[in-house]
Amino acid sequence: MPQRDDLRAAFFEECEDLLAQMGDGLALMSDAADTPELETLHSVFRAVHSIKGGAGAFGLNGLVDFAHAFETVLDLMRSGRLSIGSTGMPTLLRAYDVLSDLVAAARDGVTEPSSMAAILVELDILADGGGADEEDIEFVPVPLDLSLPFASPVEPEPAPLGYMIAFAPSAALYLAGHEPAALLRALVRLGSARVIPDTDEVSPLAAFDPGSTALRWQLELSTCASRDEVDAILDTVSHLADVMIAPLVTHAAGMEEEASTQSRPSLPDQVPSEPGPIASLAMSNSDPVPVMEARVKGMDAAPASPIRGQPEATPVQMPVASTIRVNLDRVDRLINQIGELVIMEAMLSQAITNAQIEDGGDIANGLEGIKNLAASIQESVMSIRAQPLKPVFQRMQRITREAADATGKSVRLQTIGEGNEVDKTVIERLVDPLTHMIRNSVDHGIETAERRRSVGKPAEGLITLSAAHRSGRVIIDITDDGAGIDRARVRQIAEERGLVAPGAHLAPSDIDNLLFMPGFSSKEEVSALSGRGVGLDVVRREIQALGGRVTIQSVPGQGTTFTIALPLTLAVLEGMLIDVGGETMVLPLSSIVETMRPASVQVQYLGRAARMVASRGALIPIIDLAESFGFDPVGPLEQAILIIVEYDADRCVALAVNQIHDQRQVVIKSLEDNYGDVPGISAATILGDGRIALIIDPEEIVQSAAAESLALPHVANG
Amino acid sequence: MRQMLIEHTPDQSDVVSFRIGDQDYCIDIDVVREIRGWSPTTVLPHSPPHITGVINLRGTVVAVVDLAARLGLPQTVPTPRHVVIIVSVNSQTVGLLADVVSDILGIDEGSVKPVPDVGPDPTRAFITNLITHDDGRILRKLDMDKILPRSAGGQPS
Structure with a gap:
């Protein structure tokens, strides 16, 4: 079915955007792992949730299951019940990598990544409270049963609690053809319930106005259904009625409990509620605040219960710059045509000069205008092909993590200036050289944690990837705070390999440049990571093929900087x-x-x-x-x-x-x-x-x- | 700049005939995109003698093949009176330098003759058929695949 294929393609395109959004959020979170911004958490959660939703529609079960486990952890975090701190962050990042892989695997129809099971286990440990118990690892390999769509793996046996629901329909609800009895029946089906009609406002028969609404209901619902399911039933009428849903802590507590409300700010007074401090908080705080779910046990939940600001079931998209997807061929055709225009303009001006027109002031002015216009159109068209470096830089985050894991080092990648734009082709062809250089920096540049501590550096190595525009070129720096180039060692290797004559006079920068010589590999034992017989000479060749240059600066003990200067466009x-x-x-x-x-x-x-x-x-x-x-x-x-x-x-x-x-x-x-x-x-x-x-x-x-x-x-x- | 667009007709058997020296040649009209007057070309270094150079065809770089040189005849000394026939074969666009375009002719099956065994002449390899014309001329039909320089990364032949 071609239509379904279109939808599928659209889903995967959307996934890319969502994953990018997640990458941003996770990067922000890792900068402040202990106190993540709620908005950031929400945005990451929503991205995972949207992927899960879309994957469900296409029957991508592996993706759904994984996204669900991921979502569970994020949900716990945003509701404040789980603080993963900096120790849990790597798991989230790895889960993000696996999620990206799963999306790619689902798109290309290949098998799911092998690391999925391990990360699922890690997520499970996180969800169980930060994985504090080492012994827990003993039985975690038991696969999570994720077949129930909303069963929370956090609490295997959620206490059969419930909700106190106040339901006050407006006249519009009846006009729209809704039947309160049907809604109440649907709610009752979630568990057992006591429905109390509130007839206080019903006027005596003599004064009865059939156009007004007087009947209201209170519902004590005992159910193990999640808040989402209750919301789902009432969502359809939430704009036509005043609905209040409060967790039912004990059957006796009832409406006295602080309520979480889903209503619009224009909540009419007639609804019986306890405004209190919580309601005023709701007015003053427009930001979405996490809600304590009904599943939370015990009394400690009640006093702190914040207001639910946003229905969870409808993820809200972050405001994104509006874009369209255009076939690249069309852009290229436009670029060609603009090039033609520029040439035609030059030919026209030549022809006018040759014709030696007497009073050519107007013509010259007109020509000048066309020339300026053509130049500005050319610039605009070129900028269509330009794209921010961000996706490449985001990929490097992952490369860094994987390289750090493979070498057992602790490394963080900081990116600066990722908003700088470069031609699409340059970006595509930049991935390989950058990947190589990041791996190189992790493998050869950053020292082991012990070595770093012994020289008074923080145990975690830092690689900075920065981009900046400078005089019509984009300059990308890859800086590590590692040991710098061991020039004596480099020289020795170069001499052993016959790359330089023994005893030749070499300036320090000459020695650094030996790293770019074909066949040079400075690591004594060939490491799994960068010892593939592919050296920095390949990186240099790739950059040169893009019309760029690579240079290297190194300060012993302080680190090494590779600088790539690239043209903004290949056109x-x-x-x-x-x-x-x-x-x-x-x-x-x-x-x-x-x-x-x-x-x-x-x-x-x-x-x-x-x-x-x-x-x-x-x-x-x-x-x-x-x-x-x-x-x-x-x-x-x-x-x-x-x-x-x-x-x-x-x-x-x-x-x-x-x-x-x-x-x-x-x-x-x-x-x-x-x-x-x-x-x-x-x-x-x-x-x-x-x-x-x-x-x-x-x-x-x-x-x-x-x-x-x-x-x-x-x-x-x- | 002299320029003349040819109506594209669906009739498969139409050919464009042109003269090189004192001989008549022709190619399928389907591959012909346009015919233009000769304009100075930019010389390509290390190119074979039959590549006159490259010209700008509305923003596309197009190589011009000197058909005379390609066929083993004396190299053309181009003047603005010469014509360049722009052809497009297998998504490759090339200009063919000829002395003059003579006609667009409908060819009828009966007039297409095989090339007789004339011995090892270099021109022979580029001719697929001979077409006898009513007025007694003989059109030599060119094999475009052999005429065109190799493209897509390979060394031009």
Whole structure:
């Protein structure tokens, strides 16, 4: 049934949002585990509850069962009967992970995660009062019977208590066709009840007004049904009648007990009630406050019984910015068309210049307007593709937890600036490198708890993941407060692996950069976590493929910071327009270190053709770009311009070009769609005159040059 | 810029005929998107001689194949009088550089002839059929799959 499939897809999309909402809430809660904000708890609870509800509709029983167990713990917490403190928080977080997995498993139709059973047990322990009794663990593996939808696993045998219900229908209730007798019968079916009609207001027959309502009822209901079930019956008429529901503590207590009310604030006076301090509290406090459920035993419940602010059965959505889901193709098409508009504008302005119109003031003004408008439309369209980094950062919370569990360390991840927006594709391709770096920080950066205590640090390690916009790029920092890079050890390993010559002079930053060398793994024993033969060199390659750069700073004993600088979008690139053998080409600005005229510097020759230039104490090999593209060589270097580009961590090459034209933002166009891969070229762009310029990939230039002449000198650092 | 859009007709047997040098060639009209005048191309480095370069087709980068060079004839020296036939095959869009577009012709089954065994000429590999025309011309029908450069990551042939 396609319609059902649509609903299913919508459910899983909603689940993603709800899980994100939960992630936020749990993050807030872990910051203040002892005194969680009630609103936060509510929002997490509602998210789990909504997932449970939706899962039930689709018959996803595993998900329902787990969500129910999770919900139970959260419900206990928000009603104040359970304070999990900081010790229970990891369980909640792991339960959140399992819930995410279950949702994914249900969506993809794969088997449920194996960790589910263990977490269910942990949740059970939590629900039983924080798991204080170690012996309890002995019998907890007994699976929870969750088949009864609302049976609370907290109290296996809830005392058969009940509710005192005051029911005063309004005239509207009768007009709407409701029958009080039917409602009362439905309530009575929940247990046993004594129904007391209140006829005080019934006027004598002579003064009887058939349009007014006078009959009211009081119901002493003895039942083990939950408050939800009672509410469910009365919900349909709650806006047509004054309904008061109070837990029935003893049969004698009755209406004298402080009542919890579900009514609107405009509660008419005629309803017999004890307003007292509790009712006034209800007026002054608009925030939802948890209610002590009827299940609470004993007298201690009564004096503290707060007001029930919100019906539990109807979870209220948090206010969310209104959004629509749009197919990405449409956005991309729009981006292409805007790019066209910009080019057409440039061509039009060229044509007008050529036509040499006499008094062209108006035309020039109009053109200027179009140009500004086109630029602003382009910006707006680009921002459609931009998305906040938040989902990625949230995933990193989980990665941190798992990595910390795997290494037996205690680590907390703090995220800053997750609202910064980056192109969707960048975000997607950022997950892998970030995951790797977080694992790396937990595994290699953060010390064990004992080591940390011995050097006077808190036992819990802290990794800070922060994002910030800086000059058209987004900068992501991954900072740990660990031991920093053990440079002696790194150097030793690099020498053992033959990555550097023994005794070579290396600056501290050079040693740090050795971590990015292919085949470098500093951990002595290969750990289960990051020792997969995949090193930071892969991370660097992935970031570079996104047009970004990774750098590393480390202070021994204080920690290490990895900094990733990324372009905000993959659709636009800041480039330098250069002339190579008569062709206009674009060199990404991010790779350019400096430009120089060789006339002013000493060019050194090595052998027959290899040339180098000295810059800042380093000798940098020169590559003739035109020659490497198979065009006519630039010719005598004195007439060329050298552009020094960084193609690898701190490794530079000087590209000889004929001329530098301009520097501007260019829209990236793929060559591969209609042609294929071109060596040394990453993509193409369209210039203002409608012609195509190729975008140079400096790394590939160096690689092909190195492949062509093995004699290319390798002199990165004097 | 000279530009001319061709009405798309559902008739499968229509072909677009064009001249390269003094020979007549044709391709199925179904693959033809538009025909435009030649405009300067951007040279692709390391490209084979039959790739003239790339042009901007309303925001899309399209490679232009010099059909003469592709067929083993002397390379075309393009002028604004030359035409670029934009074709779309297997979701790949390519421009074909030809001297001039001559006609749109309805082909009737009987006039389609197999290529006779003419020996190892490089052009032979790109021709699927010969079509005899009423006025005595012979149209050489091109095999688009062989003409187009390989796309999607692979090295262009």
